[in-house]
Amino acid sequence: MTTIPTEPVQPGKASLLYDPKIRGYVYQLALLAVVGFLVYSAASNAIENLRAQKIASGFGFWHNAAGFDVNQKLIPFSASGSTYGQAFWVGLLNTLLVASIGIVLATFLGFFVGVARLSSNWILAKIAMVYVEVIRNLPLLLQLFFWYNAVLKPLPNPRQSIALPAGILLNNRGLYLPDPQLEPGGSLIVLTFLLGIVAAITFRYWARKQQTATGKQYPVGWVALGLVVVLPFFVYLLMGRPITFIYPELAGFNLRGGIQIFPEFVALLIGLTTYTAGFIAEVVRAGILAVSKGQSEAAHALGLRPGPTLKLVVIPQAMRVIIPPLTSNYLNLTKNSSLAVAIGYPDLVQVFTGTVLNQTGQAVEVVAITMAVYLTISLVTSLFMNIYNKRMALVER
Amino acid sequence: MTDATTENSAFFIRRETLPQEAAPLSVAGPLAWVRANLFSGPVNTILTLLCAYIVVTSLPEIIRFYFLDAVWTGSNRDACLTEKVGRPVGACWAYVADRFQYFVYGSYPVSQRWRVNIVFVMFALGIVWLLWNNAPLKKLGAFFFFVLLPISAYILLLGGPGTENFLRYLILATVALAAMYMVLSFVPSLARLFMGAGQLAVEHELPPWKRFYRPKRLILMALVAFGLIAILDKAVGLPRVDTGLWGGMTVTFLIAAVGIVFSLPLGVVLALGRRSRLPIIQLLSVIFIEFVRGVPLITVLFMANTMLPLFVPQEWSPDRLLRPLVGVALFAAAYMAEVIRGGLQAIPKGQYEGAMSLGLGYWNMMRLIILPQALRIVIPGIVNTFIGLFKDTTLVTIVGIFDFLRTIEATLVDPTWATPTTRATGYAFAAIFYFLCCWGMSRYSISVERRLAAGQRR
Numbered sequence: 096m097t098t099i100p101t102e103p104v105q106p107g108k109a110s111l112l113y114d115p116k117i118r119g120y121v122y123q124l125a126l127l128a129v130v131g132f133l134v135y136s137a138a139s140n141a142i143e144n145l146r147a148q149k150i151a152s153g154f155g156f157w158h159n160a161a162g163f164d165v166n167q168k169l170i171p172f173s174a175s176g177s178t179y180g181q182a183f184w185v186g187l188l189n190t191l192l193v194a195s196i197g198i199v200l201a202t203f204l205g206f207f208v209g210v211a212r213l214s215s216n217w218i219l220a221k222i223a224m225v226y227v228e229v230i231r232n233l234p235l236l237l238q239l240f241f242w243y244n245a246v247l248k249p250l251p252n253p254r255q256s257i258a259l260p261a262g263i264l265l266n267n268r269g270l271y272l273p274d275p276q277l278e279p280g281g282s283l284i285v286l287t288f289l290l291g292i293v294a295a296i297t298f299r300y301w302a303r304k305q306q307t308a309t310g311k312q313y314p315v316g317w318v319a320l321g322l323v324v325v326l327p328f329f330v331y332l333l334m335g336r337p338i339t340f341i342y343p344e345l346a347g348f349n350l351r352g353g354i355q356i357f358p359e360f361v362a363l364l365i366g367l368t369t370y371t372a373g374f375i376a377e378v379v380r381a382g383i384l385a386v387s388k389g390q391s392e393a394a395h396a397l398g399l400r401p402g403p404t405l406k407l408v409v410i411p412q413a414m415r416v417i418i419p420p421l422t423s424n425y426l427n428l429t430k431n432s433s434l435a436v437a438i439g440y441p442d443l444v445q446v447f448t449g450t451v452l453n454q455t456g457q458a459v460e461v462v463a464i465t466m467a468v469y470l471t472i473s474l475v476t477s478l479f480m481n482i483y484n485k486r487m488a489l490v491e492r
Numbered sequence: 493m494t495d496a497t498t499e500n501s502a503f504f505i506r507r508e509t510l511p512q513e514a515a516p517l518s519v520a521g522p523l524a525w526v527r528a529n530l531f532s533g534p535v536n537t538i539l540t541l542l543c544a545y546i547v548v549t550s551l552p553e554i555i556r557f558y559f560l561d562a563v564w565t566g567s568n569r570d571a572c573l574t575e576k577v578g579r580p581v582g583a584c585w586a587y588v589a590d591r592f593q594y595f596v597y598g599s600y601p602v603s604q605r606w607r608v609n610i611v612f613v614m615f616a617l618g619i620v621w622l623l624w625n626n627a628p629l630k631k632l633g634a635f636f637f638f639v640l641l642p643i644s645a646y647i648l649l650l651g652g653p654g655t656e657n658f659l660r661y662l663i664l665a666t667v668a669l670a671a672m673y674m675v676l677s678f679v680p681s682l683a684r685l686f687m688g689a690g691q692l693a694v695e696h697e698l699p700p701w702k703r704f705y706r707p708k709r710l711i712l713m714a715l716v717a718f719g720l721i722a723i724l725d726k727a728v729g730l731p732r733v734d735t736g737l738w739g740g741m742t743v744t745f746l747i748a749a750v751g752i753v754f755s756l757p758l759g760v761v762l763a764l765g766r767r768s769r770l771p772i773i774q775l776l777s778v779i780f781i782e783f784v785r786g787v788p789l790i791t792v793l794f795m796a797n798t799m800l801p802l803f804v805p806q807e808w809s810p811d812r813l814l815r816p817l818v819g820v821a822l823f824a825a826a827y828m829a830e831v832i833r834g835g836l837q838a839i840p841k842g843q844y845e846g847a848m849s850l851g852l853g854y855w856n857m858m859r860l861i862i863l864p865q866a867l868r869i870v871i872p873g874i875v876n877t878f879i880g881l882f883k884d885t886t887l888v889t890i891v892g893i894f895d896f897l898r899t900i901e902a903t904l905v906d907p908t909w910a911t912p913t914t915r916a917t918g919y920a921f922a923a924i925f926y927f928l929c930c931w932g933m934s935r936y937s938i939s940v941e942r943r944l945a946a947g948q949r950r
Contacts, residue, residue: 119769119770122770122773123770123771123772123773126772126773126776127772130776137803137804140802140803140804140805141799141802141803143805144801144802144806145802147806214539215528215529215532215536216529216530216532216536216539216540216543217529217530218530218539218540218543218544218547219539219540219543222543222546222547228931229927231930232879232883232926232927232930232931232934233883233923233926233927233930234883234884234885234886234897234926235883235886236886236887236889236890236897237886237897237919237922237923237926240897240901240919241919241923244904244915244919245915245916245919249912249915430787430788430789431788433788433790433791434790434887434890436790436890437889437890444788444790444791444794448790448791448794452794452798458798458799458802459799459802462791462794462795462798462799465787465791465794466783466786466787466791466795469786469787469788469791470783470786470787473785473786473787474786
């Protein structure tokens, strides 16, 4: 076994015993033999054990009826008629949902806290510091238990729901939002809204080009606001307010109508977001500190105020330092979403590795599929972030 | 250039004189500090007021709940119920005090808890020995912590006839080793069979009883430790305590310690394997590291819990507590390997070349030259991995091991202490415990970093 960085000098006529090349082959063969033996004996033991316990092997269970229900589902799923395969998809989609929303929220919160820690405002910087220190030094599972058991569970029951503005209700069954219903003509508003986003992006692109070519600046923010918010609102008024909301209301002991967001989801989302944000904040802080002071001094010398200095000079350079660790934090958040199993949010691990594994007993297949899914997510995320990183990286001449 | 810019640069030249401003009120002192750090502009002022509002509304409330209104003594839930006490009740510390033993030992039999205490004392001794900067005989301390402590803890905590036999074998083996070293130190011609010629030459210069001094010291310490346990066993007996009864902080520390003890050497091996030039070794290391790092710890624990028993013959089926231990150690090793790889990559090529020019072989080069430097560089990363590992020990809760967090969860549903504020108290207690451990580790790592960076300071 050699990792000698330079080519080893071949000794003239040493015996075969001392030839580094031969030794390398021997070591590798020995290791291969050991690993091969371990894999072989593990596999044969597993086959024997499974046969002894009368557990079927193979992926036949995929099409068997599941016979359990899941409360939060993005695709149709029911105890009667759905299969284990569909349970897998329900879990996977729930994992992706909480991870993607969590990533967006954690990024915003993390950047805010990271910048706040470096703020010249003493009290803000101290609060950010306390936040980071506390959040990062407590286990995520404890935080999830806290949010779920100590904050969300003790909320009042549906009859005594806490009424929030805009008809939103909060109780121990979750958060109830008004359910928007599109009446005829309502789709036009959605269309305008989507067109507005496209137009705003196009305008921003055009404005950038104009600025590099002529130096003239355009009010991108205002135009985007007009296109995305004001224009659809006008259409809304013009069409005679074609969107109505079904408000959640009390019916018996429960609430009916509206969109119910389950407390498990809320707890997991809050926990993952605040936890990961603590780590992202440190990444952001390190990135900003890595930008040499001369850069911001130069920007100040050009007459840029602190806000634009941060936005135009410091952050873009800090991003090069930030992106790689940021990627691993995104991956961590996705992987940590598997802690959902502890508070009963039906994510992939809870539904598939928990319930399905218990019902079928096919540990090898179920765990292998779950691991393959997380590996794929990891690889895809890091692939995208690597492409993005390459685009942002410093091009040196 | 100069002529052309006159027109444009006119923008930047002020033509009129500004009215004179009053001298600043103060540039130093508390008032100036407040001005500069809290109210330097409209945005800052708003932020300050907002933050101050948050602090003023939350901090007194927290202090009131956890200290002023808290209940400190009592024997059951009545002490913490507002109706019974007749005043607003905050945190119920009486519950923590009452259940404290359970939090520390879990269901470990009360009469046998002194065994856990001995392990705790040994653990503390080892920690202090290793972490205290000026402690003597550091290498002995490392041997104690990484070899003797795990073996002793295993024998002491588990007990029973199986471990007694194991202890007997250990004592025999150490005695045999001691005898061998005695012979070697007095009969140098025999030693030539085991030692390199160079090392032997050095040892030759010493009087016989000082030859191979260091190994003999380790053996002596092992003999003392094992002997003490054997005497204890003879005197009071060490009945078997099944791992199903272990719990609380004991298990949390156990998992963390096992993870740390095994992940560090395994991580070193994996990191070296990843940087190896031999393709098969490299490939296997990369597959292991990337595979483990790509999946959540939960799935590794599920795998250890459900698949490990399948992979071994039925009669060897691993203990319920051993399974997550294996999972945690392997998981931490993969992360450790990446941290150490970073350190290995930071070592300049000249160090390798220097080592090779001295005629050192691969393992001696790594052991004496490369790894000490590489590990020193990545101490912060290693400690970060330890902190992550310590926090991750809570996940064994999910596969049914009674660690510290699980014992707290278990007492929360116990009707003896079920009050509206018990939950907040229990979680606060858990938070304090985990915070102190993790924060302590990170503080220590920072101080080590500072000390080792002394060479870089100018």
